[in-house]
Amino acid sequence: MTKYLHSMLRITDAEATVRFFELLGVSEVRRHDFPQGRFTLIFLAAPGQEGLAEVELTYNWPPEDGSAGDVYGGGRNFGHLAYEVDDIYATCQRLADAGVTINRPPRDGWMAFVKAPDGISIELLQKGERLSPQEPWASMENVGTW
Amino acid sequence: MTKYLHSMLRITDAEATVRFFELLGVSEVRRHDFPQGRFTLIFLAAPGQEGLAEVELTYNWPPEDGSAGDVYGGGRNFGHLAYEVDDIYATCQRLADAGVTINRPPRDGWMAFVKAPDGISIELLQKGERLSPQEPWASMENVGTW
Numbered sequence: 001m002t003k004y005l006h007s008m009l010r011i012t013d014a015e016a017t018v019r020f021f022e023l024l025g026v027s028e029v030r031r032h033d034f035p036q037g038r039f040t041l042i043f044l045a046a047p048g049q050e051g052l053a054e055v056e057l058t059y060n061w062p063p064e065d066g067s068a069g070d071v072y073g074g075g076r077n078f079g080h081l082a083y084e085v086d087d088i089y090a091t092c093q094r095l096a097d098a099g100v101t102i103n104r105p106p107r108d109g110w111m112a113f114v115k116a117p118d119g120i121s122i123e124l125l126q127k128g129e130r131l132s133p134q135e136p137w138a139s140m141e142n143v144g145t146w
Numbered sequence: 147m148t149k150y151l152h153s154m155l156r157i158t159d160a161e162a163t164v165r166f167f168e169l170l171g172v173s174e175v176r177r178h179d180f181p182q183g184r185f186t187l188i189f190l191a192a193p194g195q196e197g198l199a200e201v202e203l204t205y206n207w208p209p210e211d212g213s214a215g216d217v218y219g220g221g222r223n224f225g226h227l228a229y230e231v232d233d234i235y236a237t238c239q240r241l242a243d244a245g246v247t248i249n250r251p252p253r254d255g256w257m258a259f260v261k262a263p264d265g266i267s268i269e270l271l272q273k274g275e276r277l278s279p280q281e282p283w284a285s286m287e288n289v290g291t292w
C-alpha cells in the first residue's frame with residue numbers, strides 16, 4: 001500500500017525555518033547532516049504525526065569558498081501546506097509577535113495565510129467550527145500574496 | 147494540537163492529474179466544484195490516509211471567453227511530495243507503461259523520481275529494505291530534472 005511520507009522544501013536558513021514551524025506547533029523530529037554532500041535534512045511533524053505526515057527541509061550548505069549560497073524562488077504549481085490549528089487567533093498572534101506578516105488575516109475566524117522563510121505559503125485552518133469574528137483580525141487588510 | 151492537513155498543488159488538467167496519482171496508488175477521496183469562483187478542489191489520499199495526509203488539487207477553470215487558461219511553472223523552494231510504495235519496480239513499470247518518464251530510475255532498488263502533470267516532482271521510496279538491483283532499471287540513465 002502506498003503511503004504519503006512528506007513534502008520537501010528547500011530552505012536557506014535552517015534555524016529560522018525550524019523556529020517558524022515551532023510557532024505553528026510543528027517541531028523538528030529528526031535531523032541528518034551529510035558533510036560529504038554538504039547538506040542537512042530536517043524532518044518536522046505536528047504532535048502525533050511523526051512518520052505519518054512530515055515536512056522534509058533540505059538545507060544545502062553554502063559553498064566552502066564563502067560565496068553566496070542558493071536562493072530559492074517559488075513557482076505556481078505548488079500552492080501551500082495546510083495545517084489545522086486549535087485557535088487560529090492565538091496562532092496568528094504568536095506569529096505576529098515573532099515578526100511574521102499575516103498575509104491573509106483570519107477575518108472570518110476560519111482561514112489565514114502566512115509565509116515560511118523562503119516564501120513558502122502556509123494555510124492555517126481553524127479546527128472545528130469557525131470562531132466568532134474578533135478584532136484586530138476582523139478589520140485587518142490582506143498584505144502581499146500567499 | 148496542530149495537525150497537517152494537505153499540500154496544495156495547482157493543476158491544469160484535473161483528469162490527467164488524478165490518473166497520474168492513481169498510478170501511484172493515491173486516489174480521489176472528495177471533489178468540490180465552485181461554479182461561482184470557477185474552480186474545482188480535488189482531494190487525494192493514499193489508502194487509509196484520508197483526513198490524515200492529503201493532496202489538494204486546485205483546478206482553476208479556463209476563462210469563459212475561450213482564451214487560454216493558467217499555466218503553472220515550478221519554483222525551487224518546493225521540492226517534491228514523497229510516497230513510500232510496496233514495490234518500486236512495479237510502480238515505475240506501471241508509470242512507464244502509461245507514458246510517464248522515469249526521471250530518476252530506481253537503479254538502487256530504493257529511490258525514484260517522476261513528475262506529475264504541471265511539473266510537480268514526486269519521490270518514490272521503496273518500503274522497508276531496498277530491493278536487489280534489477281534490469282532494466284539498474285542500467286537506466288537519468289532523464290531531465292526532478
